[in-house]
Amino acid sequence: MNPAPAVEQATPGDIADLRQLYYAVYGPHYPTALGTDPAVMARLIEDPHTLWLVTRCPRTGALTGSAAVHGEPGSRLGRLEGLAVHPDQRGSGLAGLLTDALCRRTLDAGRLDSVYATVRTVSAGPQRVVARNGFCPMGVLPNAVDVDSRESLALYARYSPGVLERRAPVAEVPAPLVPLLRTAEQSLGVSYADTRATAPAPAPAATPAADLEMIEAPAFVRRRFRERFPDAGHWFYPLHTPNVLLVPDDGGFEVYACLNRAGGYCALVAGHPGPAVAAAHLEPITRALTRAGAGYVEALLPLDRHDLLSAGLAQGFIPSALYPAMRREGDGFHDYVVMSRTTEQIDFRGLVADAALQPFLDSYVSAWASTYLPSREVAS
Known part of the structure; x- marks a missing residue:
């Protein structure tokens, strides 16, 4: 032996x-x-x-x-x-x-x-x-x-x-997240029976296109991030250290991101003075990161923030994954959603999904179609 x-x-x-x-x-x-x-x-x-x-x-x-x-x-x-x-x-x-x-x-x-x-x-x-x-x-x-x-x-x-x-209860979510929640219920045995599905909030008011500057100085970005978020607070993306900083010409907001050029992906880590400011500029933020080599951008958002989830949906981000009980707060745990956007053509032909994963793939395809395919109208 x-x-x-x-x-x-x-x-x-x-x-x-x-x-x-x-x-x-x-x-x-x-x-x-x-x-x-x-x-x-x-x-x-x-x-x-x-x-x-x-x-x-x-x-x-x-x-x-x-x-x-x-x-x-x-x-x-x-x-x-x-x-x-x-x-x-x-x-x-x-x-x-x-x-x-x-x-x-x-x-x-x-x-x-x-x-x-x-x-x-x-x-x-x-x-x-x-x-x-x-x-x-x-x-x-x-x-x-x-x-x-x-x-x-x-x-x-x-x-x-x-x-x-x-897990802390969630009162309502934008309706496009429902297929993902139902799939998670079956996979994990959790329940969202008391969570209402409501229409997404209107898209953020149109703002002048932000001319963003990207600062790629990892040590500086880390120091500034710690100054802005000294206790790695509620909006910190766990286990992702920001290495780039996006700011408009007027310095009205700051977006911290973790960009991996070798892998061609990026995680939005935090926004200052708050995440809602960054949510209103997701389109120019995504364009800037795409130019920097990120073919995939994701944000991790609380399931109970209907406003932020709606803003992501309005700007082409798809609910890709659900992480129930991700963050401990006091004696309870809060659920989070991975919202993602890719600027490259999706090709699932080479993807092999085990039986337990297949419902999540189906959920994503449904959410993608409802976001990017027009409703079909029949003319008589």
Whole structure:
């Protein structure tokens, strides 16, 4: 009988082997610094809020798998990332072994309330790995990342016991979100029976096209962001550090974003003096980020902010995923929605959806059609 693979915490001495592992799995196009930038990798390995585990061959000690759960100070939300198994070890169960070990040491140990993962959809394998380890699908993120080509990702999450039962109620949502909510009810067993569906609020009043300046000075942007949001308050996008700042000529508002040019995606992190100001300028903001290389832009919005969700819908953002009980506030948890917009053609022909994910794909297609296809009128 072959000995079981050893699961160990990664060390700085593993960085060179880890980079080789990610290259063997993803080639030269892996879009995150976790598997490519030695300085970032060293910082994450030493970060007390990140748990990075690796597996080794019992006979040779060679690195065979890697995965991490990344958190941050003041938050009980984690992100599963960097799950990679050497091509020679596929089918060996290492992905499940690593995922289970990470969840036991974070969720089951009470360190985190939930852990989410964005999973590739080029095959059903990654979806099944996380599903076998207690993760539930939450939605589809079309065109979310550029690897060898544009890929759509699936959002999955796993919770600590009792978290979903402590969700704050939501009185009403814009009607286009209803298919997503109904799908989440079936997937997670949560209920939105008391949530009313109402018409979206009118689009924000037309404003003069903002001439936006993009400031790409990551250290400056981080400092200014911390000055504006010293306690990583209600509008902070967890686990995303802004690296670009968008401001109009008159300095009337500031939009902080996390732009990944290698992967061609961007997350809107925060707006100052408030998110409503940024919501009124989503069109020029999206155009500026598209020119900077983002083929996919997303915003994470509270489900109970009908006004912000309506503004996103009015400017072409689609409800792509739902994250119930994402943020802890006091003794309860608040639900959030991922609103996304892609400027590139969506092609789902290469997407492989497991049975549990398929209803979320159907929900997205329905929402996209209702946003971008005109109502058909029949002339007699």
